[in-house]
Amino acid sequence: MNVEERNYLVLDKIIERYGDRPGGLIRVLYKAQELFGYLSRDVQTHVAEKMCLPVGHVHGVATFYSQFVTAPQGKNVVRVCMGTACYVKNAQDILNRFRELLGVEPDETTADGLFTLRTTRCIGACSLAPLLTVNESVHGHLSVYDVARLVDRYRKEGPDEEVSPVEHKRQRPARDQRAAPPPN
Ligand code: FES
Known part of the structure; x- marks a missing residue:
């Protein structure tokens, strides 16, 4: 299993744990960013599918808050x-x-x-x-x-x-x- 696959597994556990709670999406996106470095389209889509949310909604949250980044960052x-x-x-x-x-x-x-x-x-x-x-x-x-x-x-x-x-x-x-x- 490569690092990316492992990250997705960890992310899925976070979704299982916090996905249904109030503010769950924010928490999940924070964890996703921590794991992957930024919220790529693929990661946003994965979160949307797992949480049964429209991708547009997840993307809207990911781009609304300045703490989230949706493109690779410098060192x-x-x-x-x-x-x-x-x-x-x-x-x-x-x-x-x-x-x-x-x-x-x-x-x-x-x-x-x-x-x-x-x-x-x-x-x-x-x-x-x-x-x-x-x-x-x-x-x-x-x-x-x-x-x-x-x-x-x-x-x-x-x-x-x-x-x-x-x-x-x-x-x-x-x-x-x-x-x-x-x-x-
Ligand atoms: S304006 Fe408050 S820290 Fe810059």
């Missing part, structure tokens, strides 16, 4: 916060600098597969504005001049093995600031 996912507190502190300039350095637009992945650039709404850590996340790490109080350093660092080091408790401009998000499943 490092950069999310620049464009919420109000970050926006008024030049988040757009930071985003533009990433676009310039990486040569991609938001929701695109670099050709080498190292970076996916995204934007996000407020993640609830406005005191660190302007901020962005790279994978699970939060980088706050940024200026446009920090962008090249960050790109360089993740290009060389790759994703953080574990989030360390902060250098000057980097903080681990409180548990409740991490991406959480949306309410049912």
Whole structure:
């Protein structure tokens, strides 16, 4: 049995367990994304069939919530916060600098597969504005001049093995600031 087949088996168990519960689809999609890395058309169709739902409904949920991704992502996912507190502190300039350095637009992945650039709404850590996340790490109080350093660092080091408790401009998000499943 290959990895993909094993993932589908695990997913089916999750569907059996949570499929009928309130908010079950969201939970199933989270697990599917965790297993497969993103919610491909095949995975969405599989979930729809197993849960006896229209594919369009599953696709609608998968594309509505920003936490779900429906295309392969780069090794490092950069999310620049464009919420109000970050926006008024030049988040757009930071985003533009990433676009310039990486040569991609938001929701695109670099050709080498190292970076996916995204934007996000407020993640609830406005005191660190302007901020962005790279994978699970939060980088706050940024200026446009920090962008090249960050790109360089993740290009060389790759994703953080574990989030360390902060250098000057980097903080681990409180548990409740991490991406959480949306309410049912
Ligand atoms: S607006 Fe960026 S964290 Fe709140």
